[in-house]
Each structure stands twice: as C-alpha cells, then as structure tokens.
Amino acid sequence: MNRANRCQQAGAGLQMGQGLWRVARNQQLQQEVYSEQGYLSREQSRRMAASNISNSSHRKQVQGGIDIYHLLKARKSKEQEGFINLEMLPPELSFTILSYLNATDLCLASCVWQDLANDELLWQGLCKSTWGHCSIYNKNPPLGFSFRKLYMQLDEGSLTFNANPDEGVNYFMSKGILDDSSKEIAKFIFCTRTLNWKKLRIYLDERRDVLDDLVTLHNFRNQFLPNALREFFRHIHAPEERGEYLETLITKFSHRFCACNPDLMRELGLSPAGKGQADWDEGGFVFFLFLPDAVYVLCYSLILLSIDLTSPHVKNKMSKREFIRNTRRAAQNISEDFVGHLYDNIYLIGHVAA
Template sequence: MGQSLGIFGYSTNDEDDDEVLRRFTRKWASRLHHTESFPDLKLLPPEISLQILSNVDARELRLCKEFWEELVNDDFLWKRLCYLHWGYCSAYSTPRASQGPHFWKSLFSSLESATERFNTYVTDESYSGISMFQSMSILTDNPYDIAEFLFSTDLLKTSHVLALLQQRRDVLTIYLTKHDFTGWFLPIAMRSFFFKLNLSARHVSPFLAYIFEIFSKHYCDCNPSFTQVAVTIVMLSLVMLSNDLRNPSIKNKMSKREYIKNTLQALDGQANGPIDIDYLGHTYDNVYLIGHVAPEKLDGL
C-alpha cells in the first residue's frame, strides 16, 4: 500500500483523514479525562479544534473566540456557514485573489445583516429590501442570480419573497424553473410550490393567473406527455375541488363522479395526454385524503 501525507503532516498509509482524526480525538479525550481541572482547550491540536468548530453555528462560533481566537476567524469555517444558510449568492464567484483577509467571515456578516433588513421591510417594499443585498455587493441585479439566491435559502421571510416575485416576474419565471417536477403527480407539485410561497386568497387575480400560466408551462416542460391547456384546466379544477371539500359552509360536497365529469367536460376537445378518468380519480383521492393544494382558498381567480 502507498503512503500519503495526511492532515497531521505525516504518513497515514492510505488511512483517511477522518480515521486519523478519530484516533487523535480518542487520545486527547483520554488525556483530558484524567486532568484534575477543566482542560485548557487551547492545548488541543488545531486540526481537532477546526473539526469541533465546523459543527457549531455562527453564534456559538463567535462565543468560542475566548478559546480559539485565531481559529474562529478561519475562512474555512465561515465559508461553510455561508453555504449552509445561503446556498448561492453572486459574491461567491469573487476571484480568490480579490477576496482579501477574512473574506468569508465578512461576507457572512453582510449576508446576515442584509437578510435581517430584508425581513424587516414591510411587504410592499420588499423590492427595496433585495436592493440591500445589491448595495453590499452580495447580489447582482441579474434575474438568474436573484432567483438562484431566493431558491437557495430558507432564511428570507416568505411574504417578502412573494412580494418581490410579484414585482419581478422575470425573477419569478426563473425561480419556478428551479423546481424539478419531473415525474411529480400534479396535485403534489402544486402543493409543494404553492405552500412554499404561501400563495393564498389575499393575492390579486392577475398574479395568480400568471402563476398558473407559467406553472403549467414548466410542469409540461418537466413532463412532456402533458399539454399546457389540459394541465391548466386540471389545476383550476383541483383548486375548486379543494375549496369545496375544505369549506365547512358547503354542505353538499362534490363527489368524485361529479368532479371527473365536470373536468372532462372542461377538457372536451383538448389534447389531454395522460389525463383520463383514472388520472382524474387519483387527483380527487389525493385532495380528499391529503388536503388543499394551496394554503388558503384562491378566491381571486
């Protein structure tokens, strides 16, 4: 077997770094166990310290400065935290030669600050909120960059993201394409997207109509055997069915037979692809058993 130089700077006989680290950890744990006072964490090898610090969040990492003043500034740790919370931003492509000292720690602080400011804007000013990321050189105004950024993080307030997408339909269209619905059952795909953005009755009809248009197109792009017109009709039928089944004021609920009959009538003359009686029956069962395809009634349609 060949020999290689591991993270501890000596031959490991092809032993992976994790195993070397485990051996060192056990050795130091045994040594610390026999100390009479609380161990001085500064005595730990830097490799073990980095391994420990790579498992803490930003708040805890900052608190560790007392024990690992130099290591807590290590860009390896802050880069990991950046990607963990914001999977993408334009600043990640900054050339290494232009990054400067503590680039990733500084970028994390900027992302943290801009995110907080975005989330504190009132809903109709969210487009101004995204400009915070741009003014801090975190994002460009490229719609592909903005869409990728929005898709890559769960830290942004949903209502503010939705308000931004209403104002930037170029971003919305690209954002939707980030969802891969290949092979997804239509009610499940709708539920996934609508709940993620919390699309509900408070949003105006033109926007919802646009959502249905681009969603049906993207769904057909992912599933070419379907046609856009047929998918749009079934989407509308599913919304009406959801409202009917979940509205307590409606006493006579729509039966599966009625739902299938009404949808087939709406589809009359259209190229339906896989959408037939059995398919529609399964969509009815899905809504009946699982629930609404959107967070609330989509009355504005």
C-alpha cells in the same frame, strides 16, 4: 377471699395486656424497619439504574466514526474539570465539533478558541448553508475579504429585505453580494430560506422578470402534478385571494410543467389535437407547441378541491365521483383513473398551496 381473688385476677390480666401490647409494638417496629430498608434498597437501585442509563445514553450520543467518548475521557486529566479544551484535539475533530454551531454560538466560542472559531471554512459553511447562491461566491474575493464579515452582511441584508424588499436587494448589490441581474436575484431567492414569504410575494408580483427566471429554476420532470404544484408554491407562495397574480402563477407553472414532461403530456392526453400550434425548427421539420390548457384546468381543480376538503367551513365535502365528473367535463381527454389519483393525493396529503 373474693376480694383478694378479684385483685389477683385483675393483676394477671394487666400483665397479659402489657405483654400483648409489647408483642404488637415489636412487630410494628420490625415491619417499619423492613419497609424502610426495602425503600432504601429500591431507591438505591433506581438511582443506580438511572445513572447507568444516563451514562450509556451519553456515550451513544457522542460515539461516531471513532469513539469520541473514550477519546475525550483519555485526554482529560485527573486534575482538570469541565469541558475539554478543543485545542488539545486533532484539528479535524475540533472543526467537526464547531461546525455544528450556529453563528451566535460560534462567536461565543471564538472568545475561548479564537483561531479555531474564526476559521474561514466554518464561516463559509454557515454562509452557503443559509444563502445557497450569491454572485460573490463565483468571483475572486477582494482584498480583506472575510466570510465572517460576509455572513454579517447577508444577515443584515435579509433583515432589510424582510422590511423592504427593494431596499434589501439594493443593499446586496451595493455590497457586491449580488449582481444586477434578474437571473442572479432569482437564484438567490430560490436558494434562500430566510426571506419573509409575504414580502417576497409582493416583490415577485412587481418584478415579473425575476418571477420568470425563478419559474425556470424548477425541475418538475417525472413528478406527479399535485406534488409538483406543492413544490412550486413552497418557493413562490400563492396569494390569499383569487386574482390576476394567481392566474399568472398557474399559467407559468403549467407551461413549465409541460416543458419538463413532454412525453407524459402526450401519454396522458393533456395536449390534445387542436390545442397546439404548428411551428418549424431549425432543421425544417414541423413540430407542435402544445398549449398547457388541460394542466391549467387541472391546477385550478386541485386548488378548489384542496379548499373543499381542508376548510372547516365546508360541510358537504366533494366526493371522488363528483370531482371526476366535474374535472372531465372541463378537460374531456383526461382519463378517469388519472383524475381519481389526483383526488386521492389531495385527500391523503393535503392542500397544494398550504
């Protein structure tokens, strides 16, 4: 009896264990199904949201004065796939789209839309946006003239200039793009941003007549002195070391700055008595030609301060009080507030010749 009872108890325990295992297994399977369904729903929701964001951002990018997105969608047939044919759009819209292309992409576009991409207005815009001034712009175009061909010549001449400035200028003159005049060369340099600044610095150091005309193209009226100096050195890059060329640049800048701001010079005391030279104008009245000695001193002070504040090799930076004291020692008529504003400008904005 004891043995039979033990067997019955063991069988009942086995059945109970199997039942508990089946319950636990079913719960596990249900959790896996729920989690998988939740994951799928979350993944589907994420994809739908991403698709909506992408579509909305795309529509925002192409919307302008008119709804270009709906215009393109309306003109696109059900059978047609890919980008819409620009010849199907109004000419004004087609030219507007092509005007955003550079020269390389415009040449590629001409393989598909030859009449549109070869339009002279598009290539004229490319020429004038890159080379703002050329002598040939103001002349009657010769027979067979093409702005696309002119763009290629300007690009070739710029590459030649960046290798050898003299040869580059001679190339422009040989093609009739530039006149043999220092003023025309200066205007070309002033309105062009594709010339190598190191080669340009060498060329201007050798052609002081071009440098003089280039300086006169700057208008510093009502500009703060450090900002005007930054603009000057953006067009005419300063040499890496102090020397005769740097002194020449600062001298020319000082004269130009004073010429553009005569009232400001007198107001700030940057043209003190005894620093000027009397002369007569055509009406017989005496006036004074003030030499910009104070501006020259301030420019050197700003350059030295820029190096002091921006160089990692200078451990002990010059304080505002030290700068005011040193500057007023060299130019006594300048107010302390004005010199303090100069220091603040360099401290906040940075180097004047960077």
